[in-house]
Amino acid sequence: MEENQEGAQEEQFNTNKEELIKVTGMYKDWFLDYASYVILERAVPAIEDGFKPVQRRIMHSMKDLDDGRYNKVANIVGHTMQYHPHGDASIGDAMVQIGQKDLLIDTQGNWGNILTGDRAAAPRYIEARLSKFALEVLYSPKLTEWQLSYDGRKQEPVNLPVKFPLLLAQGAEGIAVGLSTRVLPHNFNELIDASIRHLRGKSFKIVPDFPTGGIADVSDYKDGKRGGRVRVRAKINQVDKNTLAITEIPFGTTTTSLIDSILKANDKGKIKIKRIEDNTAAEVEILIHLPNNISPDKTIDALYAFTQCENSVSPLGCVIIDHKPIFLGVSDVLRQSTDHTLELLRRELEIKLHELQEQWHFASLERIFIENRIYRDIEEEETWEGVISAIDKGLQPHVKHLIREVTEEDIVRLTEIRIKRISKFDIDKAQQKIEALEGEIEQVKHQLDNIVDFAVDYFKKLKKDYGEGRERKTELRIFDDIEATKVVIRNTKLYVNRKEGFIGTSLKKDEYVTDCSDIDDVICFTADGKMMVTKVDTKTFIGKDIIHVAIFKKKDKRTIYNMIYRDGKAGNSYVKRFAVTSITRDREYDLTNEKKDSKVLYFSANPNGEAEVVTVLLRQVGSIRKLKFDLDFAEVMIKGRNVKGNIVTKYSVKRIELKEEGVSTLKPRRIWFDDTVKRLNVDGRGELLGEFRGDDRLLIITQDGVAKTIKPELITRFDEEIVVLEKWIPKKPISAIYWESEKERYYVKRFLIDNPDKEEKFISEHPNSYLEIVSTDYYPMAEIVFTKTKGKDRRPNEEINLEEFISVKGIKALGNQLTTEKVNQINLLDPLPYETPEPAQEEVEKEEPEEEKQTSEDDKIELKDIRKADTSSESQTKLFDD
Secondary structure, eight states, X not given: OHHHHHHHHHHHHHHHHHXXXXXXXXXXXXXXXXXXXXIIIIISOBTTTOOOHHHHHHHHHHHHHOSSSOEEHHHHHHHHTTTOOSOHHHHHHHHHHHHHTTSSEEEESOOOXXXXXXXXXXXXXXXXXXXXXXXXXXXXXXXXXXXEOTTSSSEEEEEOOOOSOHHHHHOEEEEOSSOEEEEOOBOHHHHHHHHHHHHTTOOOOOOBOOTTOOEEEOTTOGGGOTTOOEEEEOEEEEEETTEEEEEEOOTTOOHXXXXXXXXXXXXXXXXXXXXXXXXXSXXXXXXXXXXXXXXXXHHHHHHHHHSTXXXXXXXXXXXXXXXXXXXXXXXXXXXHHHHHHHHHHHXXXXXXXXXXXXXXXXXXXXXXXXXXXXXXXXXXXXXXHHHHHHHHHHHGGGOTTSSSOOOHHHHHHHHTSOHHHHHTOOHHHHHHXXXXXXXXXXXXXXXXXXXXXXXXXXXXXXXXXXXXXXXXXXXXXXXXXOOHHHHSOOOEEEEEETTTTEEESSOTTSEEEEEEXXXXXXXXXXXXXXXXXXXXXXXXXXXXXXXEEEEOOTTOOSOEEEEEEEOTTTOOEEEEEEOOOOOXXXXXXXXXOSOTTOEEEEEEEETTOEEEEEEEEEOOOTTOOOOEEEEEGGGSOEEOTTOOOEEEESSOEEEEEEEEEEEEOSOOEEEEEETTTTEEESSSOSEXXXXXOTTOOEEEEETXXXXXXEOOOTTOOOOSOEEEEEEOOTTSOEEEEEEETTTTEEEEEEEOOSOTTSOEEOSOSOTTOEEEEEEOOSSOEEEEEEOOOTTSOOOOOEEEEHHHHSOEEOXXXXXXXXXXXXXXXXXXXXXXXOOOOOXXXXXXXXXXXXXXXXXXXXXXXXXXXXXXXXXOOOOEEEEOBO
């Protein structure tokens, strides 16, 4: 019985095994067939013409129906279904996508809006016809290779003979089985220029250009290969201090999705806006209204950081070559497309040459046949063979100069010439026709011999005929990286329970610390010398007796922590200064010498490296004679957070008191302006603007005659047409020459900025007034080039010292008239030399306090590192009593 059960189990196992093998075989064959079909026949474009099969069939159907008039899209879709076996919906959607690219199809009606995402009207309501460009570059029946359609009833092209890098112009996206493709669209004129450079053997570079415009950073494009990336941004302008305008959107978004992402970011507290207006029609216009006291510059950065105003697009150049999917860069695609175009042009010329030679051959035969009256030789012939033979015999003495032998087909064509044509035959006209054909043949031969030049001329003609209005839409720029923590709106409050050691946003009954956001990090210090950085949360335990809590800024080298601690229960006291630039989140760091019962005696966090003076008071123990002395943190060098520090005293400290607020010991901050990204930086990129202390400002003068000063914050955006950007020296006058349109004269003025917080226009308000030149030199020089008048010699150029020409007046003053003569040009010359007065130097001798002179060697502060600077800022101090 057991044997029977074992046999039954074995038989069942074998049965299951057989079934498993059968299923595997089915999947192996069917799935691979399906995958191959999707890749080759649906999702991926061919390298030859840049079309997917559905797109190719649509264009072929439109050519079938083309009569110069518009056809209903529904009619075109129905006609295409003869070639495409996947229903009308897929055909209609593909046709709308082609039409929206405004290159191959001349559209009429509501074809949707790529800006708003609105769909096109139903196919029965909209119409289309082939564009002139499509008719010129897409079709050539004599070159086309044909194949049977899916049902065998029709002939369809294997590939269209496209004579243009169409794939790169339109772009392509498709998801197949196991792979996908995403070729980004490129600029029409730039593709033609690149094709010409390739034909001439020169290098080229092409980058995307998106129909929605916007701004793109293509520094990591990697020629459109796998692993590349293009960052795209909306174009955002500041209308006024409370209004931003989005005028162009990133590729891959619509105004609807963009606005939704902005509202979501506002709801999550990432940004703060008042309301949004969408005025988009033919062009994008989204107005973002901001509440009062919200920085427009910071909001623009926040829009890029938290909304679809910035997207990342990853290209993936996959095309079909020889019935296989191949991954290529866009440069390779353009080279192959251009070489293919060159070959198509060559073949067209060869066909044309053959046709011209055939025309010349028959025209010559016809002339011989009529001029020598060979047609009379057939009058006596009674059979068709006799007629052919008689004509052939009559032609023989006259055909030696022909380019090929006379065939029976040629003779048959001669017999078909009508008597009326023979009777009106004009030998001179026939000769002229032959000579004209010979001229055309020579021209085509010349073009074939110089095929590259012919192809270059062909591309130039395409650019001339169709390139107008196809200028680049997407502005290229290198983006700066936006740190989300610097631009996020801090709309949550952070609290601390110092005694119990908790921080969080839910401790509303405890001490308020600062505003924060949910992506911020918090740095905390405790009385036992421990430090921790953790993410903002509702409630987090740090450690008992918290002495300092603040928002942590990564890579912050300017916030300096001043600290005095006792090493162990009865050890020496040490002083140290350090910055915290990088940490591991949620890890506890010991800032003391890691002895038990160590304690922080004094602690301060200084946002600009301030170094205060404190008074150290010692306990009366033994024979200590000096119980009080001062410690200047400016004499302590800033080092790493892990250093032990310098000894303050070996005696017991009673308490430490703040004696004097300190000034910054850090060097002034050097700031550069990077014209590539239009942003300030402290990394040494671009032009050095100067060294800035706490109250220093930047002077900005724009082309429309507006002057203002701002604090040099790194988040500031510079999108205006700036003509002056430099460190502002308040007592240094600004000189300007401008055209006063109402008086029709040039005026000169020199002024100071009295109100640094106010933006003011210093030229007249007339709309046609404009700024000619502006200078911030002490002694600027200008050259006037006068206009020549009839009957008089042109007045010689005149140089003017603007400092002598007019004194410094108010910013709203009209100024002095430059000249009454007609001016052709005004040039700004090199200024006269100016020597900056040297500041008076005072010798300051620092006397040692009397009681310190009497101190024993053991009581002296052991400070060896000294660092001095002259930057001032406020200090935040904490005093601790032992």
